[in-house]
Amino acid sequence: MKYTQLGRAGLKVSRLVLGTMNFGPQTDEATSHGIMDAALDAGLNFVDTANVYGWGENKGRTEEIIGSWFAKGGGRRDKTVLATKVFGNMAAHGDAWPNHDRLSAVNIRRAVEASLKRLQTDYIDLYQFHHIDRPTPFEEIWQAIEVLIKQGKILYAGSSNFPGYKIAQANEIAGRHGGMGLISEQCLYNLAERRAEMEVIPAARDYGLGVIPWSPLHGGLLGGVLKKDAEGKRRRDGRSASALENTKVREQVQAYEDLLDKHGLEPGETALAWLLTRPGVTGPIVGPRTQAQLDSALRAVELELSEELLASLDEIFPGPGPSPEAFAW
Known part of the structure; x- marks a missing residue:
């Protein structure tokens, strides 16, 4: 496995991130x-x-499943860089109780204690803000985070789904108070969805954040969906089903699969390998439901893509171009 440093932090992490969203709902x-x-x-x-x-x-x-895995011992917790998130409402049965969601100091304190209990650990390596919380000032958010860092309950803070200006705002305010600020941004980024290249990734790189792309296969669209469809193996849910109703998208995906078939490459593995070539990317999140899916993702780390192939992929899925030169004013 290849490793890299997570942004400007001293944390060494693998170039793939094991996403656990399916643990519980789809994987026992x-x-x-x-x-x-x-x-x-x-x-x-x-x-x-x-x-x-x-x-x-x-x-x-899902946190409980990870916690029971840690509880098995064998150095599992010590060998793992653990990241979790805060924002969503955690009140019982989804009741929208005040202060049971978002990024207020009181919810951050409540949420981290609950996560630590479920995860059966006494610290979280990377505590991420799952979404932006416009009404809550970053001064309050950072004050709460600094308390948790001093208590040893979290080590670093990161963001998820933040626009570029919020990454800048968060880190400027943290810097004014002597804090480290964000060390990572988790964003939607893949071959078929490259808008993050306009502002999010440039902001992350300028402030020294590692970029952790989620949905690297764009809901299955980049995982050989047309071939699976022809073989009767495609799942009929997810983003890919509706996306393929768009003629342009279907043509792009067909060209993508044809290109990789010509090179003898697997679409899903190539999509992951492409992300690993992108400037600023720490590693994409993979969410395997099965051992076979994990094995496929692991192969992608060792896959080397030629300059010719990378150029062909850019032709099929062109990005927005360099910022700010390519912005449409």
Whole structure:
């Protein structure tokens, strides 16, 4: 497994991130534990989750599955860089109780204690703000985070789904108060969705944040969806089903699959490998439901893409171009 540094922090992480969103809703506890063991054995040390994963009445279930895995011992916790998130409403049955969501100091304090209990650990390596909270000032957010850092309950803070200007604002305010600020941004970024290249990734790079792309296969669209459809193997849900109704998107995906077939490459592995060539990217989040999906993702780390192939991929899925020169004013 290849490793890199997470932004400007001294944290060394694998170039793939094990996403756990499917643990609980689609993958049972025993299978989830097997996937985490296999990932750790392969050197994948970066695990990402969120307090709301499990969803609905099962919110928190994913963190519980990770916690029971840590409880098995064997150095699992010490070998793992653990990331979770705060923002979503965690009140029972989804009741919208005041102060049970967002980024107020009181909810951050409540949420981190609950996550630590579910995760069966005494600290979180990377505590991420799942979304921006416009009404709550960053002065309050950072004050709460600094208390948790001093208590040893979290080590670093990161963002998720932040626009570029919020990354800048968060770090400027943290800097004025002597804090380290954000060290990472988790954003939607893949071959078919490259808008992050306009502002989010430039802001992240300027402020020394590592970029952690989520949905690297764009809801399955980049995972060989047309070939699977022809073979009767495609799942009929997710973003890919509706996206393929767009003629232009279908043509792009067909050209993508044809190109990779010509080179003897797997679409999903190529999409992950492409992200690993992008400036500023720490590693994409993969969310395997099965051991076979994990094995495929691990192969992508060793895949080398030629300059000719990268140029062809740019032709099929052109990005917005360099910023700010390519902005449409």
